[in-house]
Each structure stands twice: as structure tokens, then as C-alpha cells.
Amino acid sequence: MAQEYDLVILGGGTGGYVAAIRASQLGLKTAVVEKKKIGGTCLHAGCIPSKALLRSAEVFAQTKNSEEFGVISGEVKLDFFKVQERKQKIIDQLHGGVQHLMKQGKIDVFYGTGRILGPSIFSPMPGTISVEFENGDENEMLIPKNVIVATGSRPRSLPGLEIDGTQVMTSDEALSLEELPKSIIIVGGGVIGIEWASMLDDFGVEVTVLEYADRVLPTEDKEVSKEMQRLLKKRGIKVVTSAKVLPETLEKADGSVTIKAEHKGEEKSFTAEKMLVSVGRQANVEGIGLENTEIQVEKGFITTNDRFQTKESHIYAIGDVIGGLQLAHVASHEGIVAVEHMANENPAPIDYSMISKCVYSSPEVASVGYTEEEAKEKGFDVKTGKFSFRAIGKALVYGESDGFVKLVVNKENDDILGVHMIGPHVTDMISEAGLARVLDATPWEIGHTIHPHPSLSEAIGEAALAVDGKAIHS
């Protein structure tokens, strides 16, 4: 029997399930079709498991180095089974929470693979869509007035570099490792690659990062990338930038992988026990029935307007499947805008330059708005203010005084164009900068917001004062 809905969402990841909750709040009869587990990549194979592992790694490294704090801990051992168990417990708890939210919102969740069949023959409304899903042997038909495609993404590899899931892995397999390797080559020094490099190094794994661009974290402000690179090297991580990995040179032996990369005009060889490929993610656009619609796919991603409608105005697409900033908070906010638009709530489009981006390595990196280079390319006459954590008492107390906060400001009108941070707990501090950008605050206003002492946030106040040469502690 076909069931009718105001909205059917394909994919119950961060984008899909948040959209479902907003739809339920707005009184829309809503169903989610999910082929694996509600919560998607972020909860089961992304943000949460990686941060749980990062935290265990950080505690391990800190405990080993606790003498600096006057804490003599004796022999420190790692029980990696327990590390994974803790990770899973956190995931399970959050998974339970999301399932509860679905029930609370009276959202129907169908477990199976959804596919758009095209304009429904059952529907009294021309142009509506049917969704078919397979659940074991059963097939069922859902007839929604609106659809949101939120099928997310999966890891990409380099052409010719085959992922075998054991010796050559992506983050999907690495998250479930039962044992740590002695050494690893990480192909790709972007966000995921650097988080893994930091985590594995903290766990005591010998890490080599091969990055194609001339710096790690190449989308961050140049000074931040440079500082990260310096700190990774200081910890003993081997970082090779401007390295073009040659997939055809991959050689696997029992217990080792070897690959060559072109670097400064030479071919260099790298060997380790395992390899992690973190070179980006590709959208899940296959097998979901797009061929039955007018929906357009460009460079592998579904194209939409700024309220996330595809070429078929009642089919929306959000999250990783549309590309852009592939982040959980972006996916969920896009879901909210799409739902509010279909419910005639007139939401404002998203200004992506207001969205904070974070890297949860040690030290952390966080940013919002334009880098200094981007601001200059856009024709702004910029001034900057920078303040080091070395002069921040709380950072010294924590024993984590590497890094800085940097503001990029329009000289003409004091608009804050971007804020960039590298250092302790900056992923929790970036929201002040995000709010400042949303509220159009000036560096003067941030500088004259009295930041508590001692706190890491003093670095933001001081960096704001530094824009006009008025920082107190420099």
C-alpha cells in the first residue's frame, strides 16, 4: 500500500535527520528513508568516532608527558580495544538519542535504499514523486509532496589507487582498526588527513603525510598552515608537501606498503605498514533514481538554487551530496532552510562566509570568513591583528601555548573579513568570531568586550586590539 507524505527524505544523516525534525516542528507529515543507520556519516563514520579516538590519543599522550605537570604516572599503557569500546559507547548513546528524536517528532523511519521513481502515477498532484525502498524482500512505495535528497558522500581515492580496506584504507576502515599499525603513510594533508596524523602520532604511530599542495590544510590562511606544518614536524611527523603520489607505483608486501611520489623533480619512495587515503569525498548520486528526474549533476554534485531546490522544484538536495563545505553543521542548516522554504517560511539563504570550519588536531585549527590571501584577491585593502598564545596565561597553565589568533580586517570600514586560530581549544572559541561577523562587529568592539582572565579567549580580545597596534601584552 502506498503511503502519502508531505516530505520524504532520502538519507538520515546529519542533514536528513535535522531536516526531518524541523519538518515535524512545522507540522509536515515526514518520513526518512535510511539504508544504514540514522545519524549517517557524522555519527557513525565521521565527526563523532574520529573525535572520540582523538580524545583517547590526547589523553594517552598527555599522560605519558605528565611529568611536566608534576604528575608522575609510571608506565603508561594503551588498551586499544577499550579505546574503540569507548568510541562505540559514545556513538550508541547519541544514536539512541537521534532515534528518540525521530519517535518524539512522529517521523516515520524506513530502513532500506530509497530511489526516486519519477512523477507518481498514484498521486492526485501532478509532479509529485514516488520513493521506493527495499527492506529485505519487501518493496514499498511512498508518495511525498516534497523530497529532500540527503544521501551524503563516501571517501574518494586517487585514480588507480585501489582501497583494499586493510593495508590501504580510507577513514571508514581506519575508524574500526582493531590494532594500531607501527607506521602509516597518510595521502592527503587536508582536514581528515591532519586529524589522523595528529591522532596516530599521539598514539605512538610513525606518521608520514604526503600532500599534493605546497602546504598542509591548503584552504586555511597561509600563516595557519605554516604554523601547523612547523608544529607537526616539531612532534616528529614527517610532512612532505608538493608531493604528487604515483598510484601505479603502489607495492604491497606482507606487512608493508610502498609508494612513490614526485617531489621537487625527483621520484621518492615511502614505505609504512599501512596507508590511509584522505583525498576528499564524492557524492552519493548513483542508484537514487536521478535519471527519472530533471535533476542536474555537475562535477559529481547535485546542483540547487540557494534554497536548495533542484531543477525539480519540489525535490530539494542538501549536505555533502551538493558539495561546497562538506561539514555536518552545514548539512543540517541547509536541511532547515530547505524545509522552511517548502513550508513557505521564507528562510534567508545561507552566507557560507559566516560558517566556522574546524580541525580537531592537536593543536586545533578554527576559522571563519576570508583568509588574508582570499581577502586580498577579492580586492580588499586589509590590515591584520595577531596575538600569540605564548602570552596567554591560561595557555601556559594548560601547557599548550603554541599558535595564535589572527583577524583579517577591511582597512576602509573596519569590517572583520576573517578570523583564523590555531592553538588550544580554538574549535570552542571560534563561535565568538562567528557571532562577531554575523553582528557586523568591529575589532574595537571585540577588543573592548572584557574577556575573563585567565582565559584562552583573551587571545581574541588581544588580537582585535592588535589590529590597530593596541594589544596590551605584546
Ligand code: FAD
Ligand atoms: P551523511 O551524513 O553522509 O548521511 C547520508 C545518509 O544517507 C547516510 O546515512 C547513508 O546511509 C544514507 N543513504 C545514502 N544513499 C541512500 C539511499 N539511496 N537511500 C537511503 N539512504 C541513503 N564534519 C564536521 O562538521 N565536523 C567534523 O568534525 C567532521 N569530521 C569528519 C570526520 C571524518 C572522518 C569524515 C569522513 C567526515 C567528517 N565530517 C565532519 C563531515 C560530516 O560527516 C559530513 O559533512 C556530514 O555527515 C554530511 O551530512 P549529510 O547528511 O549530507 O550526509
